[in-house]
Amino acid sequence: MKFLFLFAFYTIVYFGFVSGVDSGYRTYENYKYIKVQGDRTGIEILKLALQDKDDSLVYSDTRDGAEIVVAPDSEILFNKIIATENLNATVLYNDISEIILMEKSMRRRNRKFSWTAYFDIDDIYGFLRNMSETYSEWSELIVGGQSYQGRSILGLRINTPGSKDSPKPVVFIESGIHAREWIAPATTTYFINELLTSNDPNITALRDQFDWRIFPSVNPDGYHYSYTVDRFWRKTVSGFGSSCFGADPNRNWNYNWGQFSSSNNPCDYQIYAGSQPFSEIETRTLSSYIENISNLLAYISFHSKAAMLLVPYSDSTKRIDNYDDLIQVGKTSLDYGYEVNKKERYGGPGTAAEILYKASGGSMDWVRYTLATPLVYTYELRGNSFHWPPSRIYEQGDEVTQMMLGLATEAQKLGYY
Ligand SMILES: *[C@@H]1O[C@H](CO)[C@@H](O)[C@H](O)[C@H]1NC(C)=O
Numbered sequence: 529m530k531f532l533f534l535f536a537f538y539t540i541v542y543f544g545f546v547s548g549v550d551s552g553y554r555t556y557e558n559y560k561y562i563k564v565q566g567d568r569t570g571i572e573i574l575k576l577a578l579q580d581k582d583d584s585l586v587y588s589d590t591r592d593g594a595e596i597v598v599a600p601d602s603e604i605l606f607n608k609i610i611a612t613e614n615l616n617a618t619v620l621y622n623d624i625s626e627i628i629l630m631e632k633s634m635r636r637r638n639r640k641f642s643w644t645a646y647f648d649i650d651d652i653y654g655f656l657r658n659m660s661e662t663y664s665e666w667s668e669l670i671v672g673g674q675s676y677q678g679r680s681i682l683g684l685r686i687n688t689p690g691s692k693d694s695p696k697p698v699v700f701i702e703s704g705i706h707a708r709e710w711i712a713p714a715t716t717t718y719f720i721n722e723l724l725t726s727n728d729p730n731i732t733a734l735r736d737q738f739d740w741r742i743f744p745s746v747n748p749d750g751y752h753y754s755y756t757v758d759r760f761w762r763k764t765v766s767g768f769g770s771s772c773f774g775a776d777p778n779r780n781w782n783y784n785w786g787q788f789s790s791s792n793n794p795c796d797y798q799i800y801a802g803s804q805p806f807s808e809i810e811t812r813t814l815s816s817y818i819e820n821i822s823n824l825l826a827y828i829s830f831h832s833k834a835a836m837l838l839v840p841y842s843d844s845t846k847r848i849d850n851y852d853d854l855i856q857v858g859k860t861s862l863d864y865g866y867e868v869n870k871k872e873r874y875g876g877p878g879t880a881a882e883i884l885y886k887a888s889g890g891s892m893d894w895v896r897y898t899l900a901t902p903l904v905y906t907y908e909l910r911g912n913s914f915h916w917p918p919s920r921i922y923e924q925g926d927e928v929t930q931m932m933l934g935l936a937t938e939a940q941k942l943g944y945y
């Protein structure tokens with residue numbers, strides 16, 4: 529009886545949240561999530577046709593095709609082009625709105641910060657604050673920059689007291705630059721928690737070796753917008769209020785800006801590169817913060833969901849001078865991660881140009897080019913449709929923790945610190 533009452537109560541709150549209070553929420557009701565494989569030209573024809581019908585088309589390119597969110601009234605067109613272009617289509621979710629609602633519902637029942645639900649930006653920042661207070665002798669809250677809506681880009685510096693003679697090498701973690709890749713901030717806070725609370729001597733050694741600067745969500749406005757309005761939002765929200773707003777913050781850095789996999793159309797839902805390099809306050813302020821760091825050994829960026837490890841440069845197949853080292857360190861990192869769950873092997877390591885698709889204006893390329901940082905990586909975590917079951921966040925959290933350990937171990941072997 530009591531149970532039934534509670535159930536009814538939650539149902540009302542839950543649907544009220546979706547349809548009433550938050551009436552702007554995009555439900556994606558009856559949108560299918562479809563994996564398409566085949567020839568690249570055919571895939572591009574398909575994307576362009578669908579985009580022509582609906583300029584907020586959600587897609588994500590993969591090694592052998594793309595994953596596309598297909599609106600109910602685009603299905604006929606979709607099927608036609610699949611046939612004429614000889615593509616293969618596999619429906620991964622029949623109604624993506626069910627996944628979105630499930631993720632949202634988790635939040636209602638579980639307000640205390642944890643890794644069994646996805647939390648909004650204020651809760652993530654609350655967690656950072658709490659950790660900086662609980663472990664005040666080891667860590668401090670840091671501000672890496674500002675957002676369009678006036679948020680700070682908050683991070684945690686973890687720098688345990690070490691020997692006084694030399695400063696520790698800095699490891700920088702940038703996460704969540706793409707708003708909808710929710711697993712990235714979640715695994716990053718998980719990793720912070722591991723660094724600060726684990727008793728595993730390998731992890732405490734990992735913590736003590738470096739001066740960590742860890743930013744779980746460097747696109748906080750976009751994340752909040754994805755959390756509260758549009759689950760598939762990827763960009764910043766600059767120019768919010770006009771009919772087309774936001775830019776892709778990982779196409780906005782000042783290195784080869786605007787060249788590959790970038791759009792100059794402000795209405796492009798996914799890859800508008802911004803009006804100029806560093807047009808976005810998030811990338812502009814964060815890049816200044818990064819430039820200021822001396823002794824930067826490693827720059828690591830977390831995305832999802834291609835399950836891959838990428839090295840610079842993303843828009844070229846030319847090999848950088850320590851490419852072989854990066855591959856060796858990256859392989860060990862992936863091996864350590866795979867040992868945890870033995871679930872899915874990551875692709876790579878390799879350049880995006882080699883193993884995914886060419887993209888310009890990303891943070892990793894700018895850091896490597898501008899600062900000559902020795903170890904630079906982008907980890908594409910796992911998932912379907914940017915979704916990862918909240919009850920299994922710990923899986924990727926543990927994988928990432930081991931990946932960082934593998935990276936540090938192999939880099940030390942090669943004499944990087
Ligand atoms: C499409 O599917 C068929 C049958 O499963 C397979 O033989 C073919 O290799 C697939 N083509 C592509 C491009 O994935």
Ligand SMILES: *[C@@H]1O[C@H](CO)[C@@H](O)[C@H](O)[C@H]1NC(C)=O
Binds near residue numbers: 641654655658659662
């Ligand atoms: C703050 O951290 C402590 C120690 O880990 C934990 O017990 C407490 O629940 C946390 N509080 C919040 C609000 O996260």
Ligand SMILES: *[C@@H]1O[C@H](CO)[C@@H](O)[C@H](O)[C@H]1NC(C)=O
Binds near residue numbers: 728729730
């Ligand atoms: C710590 O690392 C060593 C050496 O790589 C390994 O043999 C050991 O199993 C690790 N310990 C734990 C608890 O993972």
Ligand SMILES: *[C@@H]1O[C@H](CO)[C@@H](O)[C@H](O)[C@H]1NC(C)=O
Binds near residue numbers: 816817820
């Ligand atoms: C760079 O460092 C200087 C000197 O410590 C400081 O005054 C300045 O605010 C820093 N700039 C940024 C963007 O962090």
Ligand SMILES: [Zn+2]
Binds near residue numbers: 706709831
């Ligand atoms: Zn991404």
